[in-house]
Amino acid sequence: MTDWATYLDQNKPRHLAELMDLVRIPSISSLPEHATDVRAAGAWTAQRLEAAGVENVRIMETGGHPVVYGDWRHAPGKPTALIYGHFDVQPVDPLDLWTTPPFEPTIRDGRLYGRGASDDKGNMLGPVLAVEALLQTTGTLPLNVKFLIEGQEEIGSPQLGHFIAAHTDLLACDLVLNADAGQWSETEPALWVGLRGMCAANIDVEGANSDLHSGMYGGAVANPLHALAYILDSMHAPDGTITVDGFYDDVAELTEADRVRIAAVPHDETAYKAHLGIDELHGEPGYTTYERLWVRPTLEVVGMWGGFQGEGIKTVLPREAHAKISCRLVPHQDPYRVLDCIERHVQAHTPPGVTVAFRPMPSVAYPYVVDADDAGQQAARAVLVDMYGREPYLVRAGGSVPVTEMFLRHLGAFSVSLGFGLNDERFHAPDEFFRIDSFYRGPVAYCQMLEKLGAAD
Amino acid sequence: MTDWATYLDQNKPRHLAELMDLVRIPSISSLPEHATDVRAAGAWTAQRLEAAGVENVRIMETGGHPVVYGDWRHAPGKPTALIYGHFDVQPVDPLDLWTTPPFEPTIRDGRLYGRGASDDKGNMLGPVLAVEALLQTTGTLPLNVKFLIEGQEEIGSPQLGHFIAAHTDLLACDLVLNADAGQWSETEPALWVGLRGMCAANIDVEGANSDLHSGMYGGAVANPLHALAYILDSMHAPDGTITVDGFYDDVAELTEADRVRIAAVPHDETAYKAHLGIDELHGEPGYTTYERLWVRPTLEVVGMWGGFQGEGIKTVLPREAHAKISCRLVPHQDPYRVLDCIERHVQAHTPPGVTVAFRPMPSVAYPYVVDADDAGQQAARAVLVDMYGREPYLVRAGGSVPVTEMFLRHLGAFSVSLGFGLNDERFHAPDEFFRIDSFYRGPVAYCQMLEKLGAAD
Numbered sequence: 001m002t003d004w005a006t007y008l009d010q011n012k013p014r015h016l017a018e019l020m021d022l023v024r025i026p027s028i029s030s031l032p033e034h035a036t037d038v039r040a041a042g043a044w045t046a047q048r049l050e051a052a053g054v055e056n057v058r059i060m061e062t063g064g065h066p067v068v069y070g071d072w073r074h075a076p077g078k079p080t081a082l083i084y085g086h087f088d089v090q091p092v093d094p095l096d097l098w099t100t101p102p103f104e105p106t107i108r109d110g111r112l113y114g115r116g117a118s119d120d121k122g123n124m125l126g127p128v129l130a131v132e133a134l135l136q137t138t139g140t141l142p143l144n145v146k147f148l149i150e151g152q153e154e155i156g157s158p159q160l161g162h163f164i165a166a167h168t169d170l171l172a173c174d175l176v177l178n179a180d181a182g183q184w185s186e187t188e189p190a191l192w193v194g195l196r197g198m199c200a201a202n203i204d205v206e207g208a209n210s211d212l213h214s215g216m217y218g219g220a221v222a223n224p225l226h227a228l229a230y231i232l233d234s235m236h237a238p239d240g241t242i243t244v245d246g247f248y249d250d251v252a253e254l255t256e257a258d259r260v261r262i263a264a265v266p267h268d269e270t271a272y273k274a275h276l277g278i279d280e281l282h283g284e285p286g287y288t289t290y291e292r293l294w295v296r297p298t299l300e301v302v303g304m305w306g307g308f309q310g311e312g313i314k315t316v317l318p319r320e321a322h323a324k325i326s327c328r329l330v331p332h333q334d335p336y337r338v339l340d341c342i343e344r345h346v347q348a349h350t351p352p353g354v355t356v357a358f359r360p361m362p363s364v365a366y367p368y369v370v371d372a373d374d375a376g377q378q379a380a381r382a383v384l385v386d387m388y389g390r391e392p393y394l395v396r397a398g399g400s401v402p403v404t405e406m407f408l409r410h411l412g413a414f415s416v417s418l419g420f421g422l423n424d425e426r427f428h429a430p431d432e433f434f435r436i437d438s439f440y441r442g443p444v445a446y447c448q449m450l451e452k453l454g455a456a457d
Numbered sequence: 458m459t460d461w462a463t464y465l466d467q468n469k470p471r472h473l474a475e476l477m478d479l480v481r482i483p484s485i486s487s488l489p490e491h492a493t494d495v496r497a498a499g500a501w502t503a504q505r506l507e508a509a510g511v512e513n514v515r516i517m518e519t520g521g522h523p524v525v526y527g528d529w530r531h532a533p534g535k536p537t538a539l540i541y542g543h544f545d546v547q548p549v550d551p552l553d554l555w556t557t558p559p560f561e562p563t564i565r566d567g568r569l570y571g572r573g574a575s576d577d578k579g580n581m582l583g584p585v586l587a588v589e590a591l592l593q594t595t596g597t598l599p600l601n602v603k604f605l606i607e608g609q610e611e612i613g614s615p616q617l618g619h620f621i622a623a624h625t626d627l628l629a630c631d632l633v634l635n636a637d638a639g640q641w642s643e644t645e646p647a648l649w650v651g652l653r654g655m656c657a658a659n660i661d662v663e664g665a666n667s668d669l670h671s672g673m674y675g676g677a678v679a680n681p682l683h684a685l686a687y688i689l690d691s692m693h694a695p696d697g698t699i700t701v702d703g704f705y706d707d708v709a710e711l712t713e714a715d716r717v718r719i720a721a722v723p724h725d726e727t728a729y730k731a732h733l734g735i736d737e738l739h740g741e742p743g744y745t746t747y748e749r750l751w752v753r754p755t756l757e758v759v760g761m762w763g764g765f766q767g768e769g770i771k772t773v774l775p776r777e778a779h780a781k782i783s784c785r786l787v788p789h790q791d792p793y794r795v796l797d798c799i800e801r802h803v804q805a806h807t808p809p810g811v812t813v814a815f816r817p818m819p820s821v822a823y824p825y826v827v828d829a830d831d832a833g834q835q836a837a838r839a840v841l842v843d844m845y846g847r848e849p850y851l852v853r854a855g856g857s858v859p860v861t862e863m864f865l866r867h868l869g870a871f872s873v874s875l876g877f878g879l880n881d882e883r884f885h886a887p888d889e890f891f892r893i894d895s896f897y898r899g900p901v902a903y904c905q906m907l908e909k910l911g912a913a914d
Contacts, residue, residue, distance in 0.1 A: 030767060030768065030769035030770065030771060031767060031768065031769075032768060090771060090773075091765065091767060091771050093765075093767075094668075097667075097668075155769050155770060156770065196672060198672070198772070200770045200772075207735065208733040208734055208735050209733060209734030209735075210554075210733075210734075210883060210886045210887065210888075211551075211554075211885065211886035211887065212733070212885075212886065213856060213884055213885040213886070214755070214757045214759055214783055214785070215653060215655070215785055215854070215855045215856025216750070216854075216855050216856050216880060216884075217733075217750070217855070218750075218755040218757045218783075218785055218855065219697075219740050219741065219749040219750055219753055219754075219755040219757075219785065219855070220738055220739075220740045220746045220749040220750050221733060221735065221738060221739065221740070222735070222737075222738075222739035223757055223758060225689070225757075225758040225759075225760075225761050225780075226689070226690075226693060226757075226758060228686075228761070229685075229686045229689035229690040229758065229761070230690050230695065232682070232683070232686040232690075233683075233686040233687050233689075233690035233691075234690075236683060238687070238808060240676075276665040276666060276667075276669070276674075276678060277665055277666030277667075278664065278665050278666075278678065278679070278810055278811075279810075280679075280809045280810045281677055281678060281679075281810065282677075282678065282679035282808070282809050282810035283676050283677045283678070284676065289677045292676040292677040293673070293674070293675075293676055293677050296676055297676075298671070298675040298676040300671045300675045300676075300680055300682075300683075300774060301680060301682040301683055301686065301764065302671055302682075302764050302765055302770065302771060302772055302773050302774070302775075303682075303763070303764035303765035303766050303771070303773075303775075304682050304685070304686070304761060304762065304763055304764055304778065305761065305762040305763070305764075305766045306760070306761055306762075307758065307759050307760035307761055307762075307781070308548065308550075308759055308760035308781060309760050309762045309779070310487060310488055310548060310550075311487065311488065311489060312487040312488075312612050312818070313487060313612060313613065313657045313759065313781060313783060313818055313820070314487060314547060314548050314759060314760070314885070315655070315657075315759055315783050315856075315885065316547075316759050316760075316885055316886070317757060317759070318759075318760075321761070322766070323682075324764070324765060324770060326671050326675075326770060326772050328671070328672055328675055328676065351695060351739070352737050352739050353735055353736075353737045353738065353739035361769070361770055363770070397672070397673070398672045398673050398674070398675065398676070398677075399670060399672025399673050399772075423673060426667060427670055427673075428668065428669075428670045428771065428772065428773055429667045429668035429669065429670070429773070430667065430668065431667075
């Protein structure tokens with residue numbers, strides 16, 4: 001019998017082919033026409049868990065996109081780790097900016113290109129392949145394991161909070177291992193100790209009851225596009241500060257210790273700008289880039305449209321205009337209170353001649369912070385020090401993984417983020433890719449992590 | 458031999474069926490994929506002119522969409538009228554707001570519904586059917602006639618100025634009869650003595666070199682949607698005044714006499730608002746609605762887009778954002794000077810972290826005013842007094858018909874607008890229609906107009 005490391009090494013080609021199979025499923029959770037594909041990706045995941053030797057595998061309903069559950073509980077007296085990941089992906093537009101089609105996974109230069117390759121299909125498979133390797137080579141696992149792999153992460157997991165709350169016995173665990181995570185660089189590890197929360201809303205402006213000829217009515221009737229530009233522009237000062245009354249009320253102010261810890265994380269501003277192709281960064285005055293990204297909240301317009309978008313010109317005052325906004329939240333902001341502030345702002349800034357509807361989206365996430373001394377964090381730290389030969393940076397993520405906060409609230413379990421995505425891998429953008437070396441690193445790290453957690457107890 | 462009135466009466470069903478045939482051709486000039494359809498509508502028009510007895514009919518190239526020319530010149534010593542109209546139409550989006558498909562003409566309640574039914578296919582056929590009726594019943598015409606029917610009016614006739622300048626001999630005339638026009642109401646005539654000019658431009662904002670995850674970058678990198686909202690909002694004060702430096706510099710100020718003449722045109726503000734489905738009008742302070750529409754310039758955003766427009770949410774900072782703006786101009790504004798002002802404004806209001814491209818569109822129109830005492834205007838006045846039993850209102854149009862200014866500049870000929878569209882007929886919007894009574898009125902008016910012009914000389 002080989003050891004798990006040899007097993008993983010020998011099975012690399014098969015594991016990569018399996019990831020490509022999963023990437024081929026266009027499981028875009030935000031688009032209703034892809035609901036069947038999300039379900040298909042769930043079925044694929046369930047089958048893969050069973051093949052790995054996970055027991056009690058089932059697809060469970062949430063009222064929206066399903067989740068996949070499975071477990072292996074033959075380590076009495078040992079702790080239980082709940083392993084989390086997701087099989088849904090972001091939309092792919094603008095499609096014409098993809099070098100190869102998003103759902104035809106393609107290998108170029110040691111990278112696998114395709115929507116979801118990195119976020120989160122490639123990372124999510126890490127612990128699955130680790131469990132398979134341990135069971136195939138040792139016949140057992142060093143601790144009890146549960147899997148909860150979901151299909152609505154990219155839309156903010158709207159039904160998952162309720163699902164977890166309704167299944168606290170099934171999901172009971174000592175800690176969560178979150179595979180929706182990343183490394184710092186190919187040679188430097190990181191441990192995520194905080195995540196921003198999130199809330200989002202639609203803003204719909206309506207003017208006249210019909211599109212109007214801009215010559216026949218322009219100048220005498222309010223233009224919903226002007227109204228929308230006014231409302232959106234009113235939410236920020238030119239320097240980037242958010243000007244919505246009450247928005248910052250509950251924000252925890254940065255301590256000097258926070259600033260020092262954040263400043264310890266390396267940041268090459270020149271390389272950062274070059275990577276993004278911009279000459280200048282832009283954000284809230286008085287804060288560094290990491291402070292802006294990790295401990296300061298944002299209000300971003302993520303979509304805006306109305307009127308004629310074709311080639312040439314259509315001289316029209318459109319009847320309606322629309323925007324979508326999304327906020328990233330930090331301790332101790334409450335997503336619902338923030339939405340209330342923004343709604344009041346929109347009402348107060350509705351210009352004459354139009355009506356405006358503010359429609360919050362169902363998915364919200366509370367901000368989340370974990371102590372670096374937590375036992376799970378310490379085990380991950382040890383694995384990462386072994387693997388990279390250096391201490392991980394303790395960082396926060398600007399993004400939101402709403403479930404971490406849900407796990408804490410409903411299961412009383414902190415999450416340890418153990419994943420191998422890298423920031424340049426264009427999650428949510430055209431030409432998403434995952435480094436194939438990072439893909440192979442995942443199962444190795446999870447084998448070590450499970451052994452470490454099993455030994456510690 | 459019947460008289461022309463009887464001929465027109467007897468041929469109503471055939472003429473309506475012909476209009477429906479023409480409306481079926483989706484000749485949208487702004488969309489490249491409809492270029493063949495524009496050409497098909499031109500071929501249909503050429504064939505119809507020949508069937509009416511017009512001679513020397515030909516489709517002529519402009520470098521863009523073609524024009525149709527034809528003439529009848531057997532009235533020596535009599536004046537020559539150049540008859541103008543267009544066979545291209547506006548785009549049809551949003552398609553789901555049409556009760557019946559835009560290119561399946563449908564009769565409901567004495568109205569013909571379909572894109573272009575009123576603007577301008579139904580109106581353009583008026584003089585064609587008049588010439589046919591006169592030739593069929595009298596064997597001759599009371600004056601010389603030339604037709605210039607074009608296919609690029611709805612995109613601002615970008616190549617027509619050059620075409621007219623290059624064919625001044627062919628198009629030489631004493632006056633222009635413009636069938637792209639309207640009546641005041643079903644019982645009240647109007648004569649158009651002015652038209653606003655036009656210019657338009659694209660504004661393209663670019664940020665980073667890729668769409669970015671709003672969690673990973675939001676707060677530290679400029680968002681092109683915020684930049685675009687800022688730029689667009691900066692162009693107007695909240696009260697509707699345009700705040701672009703120099704925009705109003707050349708605008709002819711309203712005289713007290715202008716105000717009195719405009720105030721003489723009836724305006725039912727309550728009905729106007731009810732028709733539009735709005736509670737409140739909105740425009741430049743200190744001017745009435747007609748003043749805002751006829752003698753004051755505008756700067757309107759007619760399209761704006763960027764980021765995610767689907768259902769739900771995509772947490773993205775898009776790499777780019779776009780807008781289209783269109784201005785209506787009044788004497789003595791110069792479209793190119795106005796575009797320069799706006800470009801300077803955009804450059805001065807480009808926020809940090811993004812680049813902005815300002816791309817003027819090729820189609821411009823100079824504002825146009827004609828004297829009400831002009832002989833052509835007086836002939837039309839007499840026809841309208843006969844037909845409606847009352848004096849026409851002397852009005853200006855908020856819209857632009859660029860060719861009127863081109864005819865004046867290159868041919869030295871003023872245009873008389875003689876058409877039967879009505880403002881509620883939703884040109885440029887879903888559910889465009891033409892009153893069938895108005896359609897039948899067109900050829901009658903043109904028979905009388907041609908007789909009046911032939912007799913006067």
